[in-house]
Amino acid sequence: MTKDIFVIVEHRRGEVRDITFELLTKGYELSRDRGKLLAVLLGFQNEKIIDKLKPFAETILNIDDERLKEFNAEYYQIVLSNLLQEKKPFITLLGQTAFGIDFAPSLSTAIDLPYSSDCLDLEIENDTVFTERQIYGGKINSRISLAENWGYLVSVRPGSIAPRDVELVAEVVDVSSPIKEDIDYRKFMQYVEAAKGEVDITQSEVVIGIGRGIKEDKNLSMMEDFAKSIGGVLACSRPVVDAGWLTKDRQVGSSGKTVKPKLYIAVGISGAFQHVMGMKGADTIVAINKDPNAPIFTVANYGIVGDLLQVIPKLNEKITELKGA
Amino acid sequence: MNIAVCIKRVPETAEAAVNIDSSEKHIIPDQLVFDINEADNYALEEALLLREKTEGDITLFTVGSKESDEVIKMGLAKGATRGVRITPENLDNLDAYAVAKLLAEQVKEGNFDLILTGCISSDVGNSQVGVTLAELLGIPHATLVIKMGIEDGFATVQRELEGGLLEELKIKLPALFTIQTGINEPRYASILGIKRAAQKELRVIENITAEGMKAEVVKMYYPPVGKMAEILEGGVEEVSGKLCEILKGKGLL
Numbered sequence: 178m179t180k181d182i183f184v185i186v187e188h189r190r191g192e193v194r195d196i197t198f199e200l201l202t203k204g205y206e207l208s209r210d211r212g213k214l215l216a217v218l219l220g221f222q223n224e225k226i227i228d229k230l231k232p233f234a235e236t237i238l239n240i241d242d243e244r245l246k247e248f249n250a251e252y253y254q255i256v257l258s259n260l261l262q263e264k265k266p267f268i269t270l271l272g273q274t275a276f277g278i279d280f281a282p283s284l285s286t287a288i289d290l291p292y293s294s295d296c297l298d299l300e301i302e303n304d305t306v307f308t309e310r311q312i313y314g315g316k317i318n319s320r321i322s323l324a325e326n327w328g329y330l331v332s333v334r335p336g337s338i339a340p341r342d343v344e345l346v347a348e349v350v351d352v353s354s355p356i357k358e359d360i361d362y363r364k365f366m367q368y369v370e371a372a373k374g375e376v377d378i379t380q381s382e383v384v385i386g387i388g389r390g391i392k393e394d395k396n397l398s399m400m401e402d403f404a405k406s407i408g409g410v411l412a413c414s415r416p417v418v419d420a421g422w423l424t425k426d427r428q429v430g431s432s433g434k435t436v437k438p439k440l441y442i443a444v445g446i447s448g449a450f451q452h453v454m455g456m457k458g459a460d461t462i463v464a465i466n467k468d469p470n471a472p473i474f475t476v477a478n479y480g481i482v483g484d485l486l487q488v489i490p491k492l493n494e495k496i497t498e499l500k501g502a
Numbered sequence: 503m504n505i506a507v508c509i510k511r512v513p514e515t516a517e518a519a520v521n522i523d524s525s526e527k528h529i530i531p532d533q534l535v536f537d538i539n540e541a542d543n544y545a546l547e548e549a550l551l552l553r554e555k556t557e558g559d560i561t562l563f564t565v566g567s568k569e570s571d572e573v574i575k576m577g578l579a580k581g582a583t584r585g586v587r588i589t590p591e592n593l594d595n596l597d598a599y600a601v602a603k604l605l606a607e608q609v610k611e612g613n614f615d616l617i618l619t620g621c622i623s624s625d626v627g628n629s630q631v632g633v634t635l636a637e638l639l640g641i642p643h644a645t646l647v648i649k650m651g652i653e654d655g656f657a658t659v660q661r662e663l664e665g666g667l668l669e670e671l672k673i674k675l676p677a678l679f680t681i682q683t684g685i686n687e688p689r690y691a692s693i694l695g696i697k698r699a700a701q702k703e704l705r706v707i708e709n710i711t712a713e714g715m716k717a718e719v720v721k722m723y724y725p726p727v728g729k730m731a732e733i734l735e736g737g738v739e740e741v742s743g744k745l746c747e748i749l750k751g752k753g754l755l
């Protein structure tokens with residue numbers, strides 16, 4: 178019996194999301210000597226998306242229905258529980274994203290599929306599925322095994338697999354939509370755009386990211402002074418926005434902005450992957466953190482292990498000196 | 503309106519050293535400080551804010567050890583009506599599915615209009631329990647909720663997508679929402695609240711065994727040392743000087 182790999186295509190507003198190509202890369206690797214790689218596409222008028230996907234999968238299962246125009250977990254569940262139970266893929270991959278988080282747990286429960294979420298990698302050994310996960314804020318890894326079953330659901334952390342071109346030419350197979358009635362208990366209404374702020378942090382060559390480690394809002398002015406003297410803009414991690422210390426347009430990360438400055442200095446930021454996704458593209462990364470085991474040091478080029486309340490004023494002094502000279 | 507809030511006691515690990523015990527399946531909790539999971543605290547606050555606008559009860563549920571009473575009591579002190587702690591005998595090897603099943607068994611008795619959980623727990627971070635619970639209860643859900651309003655038996659919620667984009671949904675109650683951090687400003691318990699909490703009901707469900715686990719921790723290990731920053735050595739004066747030199751050398755100052 179062949180063991181096929183399904184990848185659930187993630188797309189939004191007509192664009193295929195990067196995670197899809199990461200999953201297809203992993204899916205291709207897993208499907209060799211086992212079965213086929215199939216991309217599962219739920220949407221409406223999918224032609225443009227199909228063109229993008231063709232080189233990355235062997236088959237595209239295309240489910241076209243006006244009610245799939247925008248993502249809706251309830252419609253996804255109807256379509257996918259039908260499809261997976263009928264086709265019985267060995268592994269179904271999806272992204273640990275706002276999309277995957279919203280439908281994978283209920284889908285796995287509805288059709289009784291073992292599910293491992295937010296995985297960095299997965300391996301198959303003698304038909305047992307093992308996943309590698311990061312827990313406790315990236316300080317510990319764990320290896321998970323999934324209970325024996327005909328199929329498995331695995332969600333993968335964005336950015337953990339480098340996408341490769343696999344140069345396939347997918348065959349497109351239309352699958353009729355099993356959705357019968359309109360659903361009234363969950364309706365997509367509209368997208369709401371992120372509010373624009375006074376500065377665009379993505380345009381600055383030097384970005385100073387501050388995190389929960391600054392502890393109190395009274396330390397903000399010290400950080401503002403520092404950003405000014407080094408000629409950069411102040412940005413931050415999510416908890417700084419949650420606390421109301423800086424506005425949302427300053428947030429770096431998966432639910433904020435992606436910055437690619439020449440220099441990013443992370444001050445009092447632990448290095449959670451949601452933050453790292455937004456700044457790992459910087460040319461030079463410096464981390465200042467009092468915890469030598471903070472995961473941010475695995476992302477940074479240079480690190481200072483120390484108390485930011487002492488390091489920042491000293492650094493500020495030196496920079497002012499240097500710039501004055 | 504009756505609201506259920508599912509909360510969890512977790513260790514604070516951002517600033518602490520985290521060590522694995524000899525079984526290689528658990529961490530050593532001894533040196534760690536525990537608190538309510540960050541996102542759950544926002545879920546609790548959202549329930550308290552709603553209750554200020556409508557009549558009704560707030561029931562807190564947790565699956566955890568006896569120590570979890572701390573976070574239940576804190577929630578009661580902030581204004582929740584009652585708490586339920588579920589402590590199965592095999593507490594140490596539950597997966598997210600088993601936790602959701604334990605919760606479902608208790609929550610389904612309660613006739614809740616709304617069930618709130620955090621969107622993720624900061625310890626194992628599966629982001630599974632809330633949505634699994636919704637499926638077991640047969641009610642609609644939305645995850646990563648960052649804004650919520652209730653009117654005429656429907657909730658209008660905004661979910662946070664990537665890049666700061668939001669998605670607005672209309673969902674029929676009863677429903678379950680997993681709450682994202684930043685949706686509100688969680689309050690602190692008052693002294694009076696803490697006194698009152700001592701009189702409130704805290705039901706304990708014990709002598710049960712969880713079943714149906716599908717994911718098992720084979721082992722925990724420390725992340726392999728891969729790429730690592732060049733750590734600048736020396737006192738504050740020295741490291742500041744070194745960093746300035748490096749940045750200057752790269753033309754960044």
Ligand SMILES: Cc1cc2nc3c(=O)[nH]c(=O)nc-3n(C[C@H](O)[C@H](O)[C@H](O)COP(=O)(O)OP(=O)(O)OC[C@H]3O[C@@H](n4cnc5c(N)ncnc54)[C@H](O)[C@@H]3O)c2cc1C
Pocket residue numbers: 314387388389390391413414415416417428429430431432433434444445446447448449450451452455465466467468471483484485486516517621622646
């Ligand atoms: C769906 C989702 C989306 C998310 N999106 C984002 C996002 O876009 N951006 C984002 O940033 N996060 C995001 N998060 C949150 C993310 O998971 C982390 O919780 C967050 O990034 C942690 O922020 P932090 O590093 O500032 O805080 P912590 O993790 O609490 O770290 C604080 C750090 O400060 C250090 N520190 C403390 N005191 C000092 C001192 N005196 N001197 C030096 N160092 C000190 C500590 O050692 C620690 O490493 C998201 C989470 C979810 C679930």
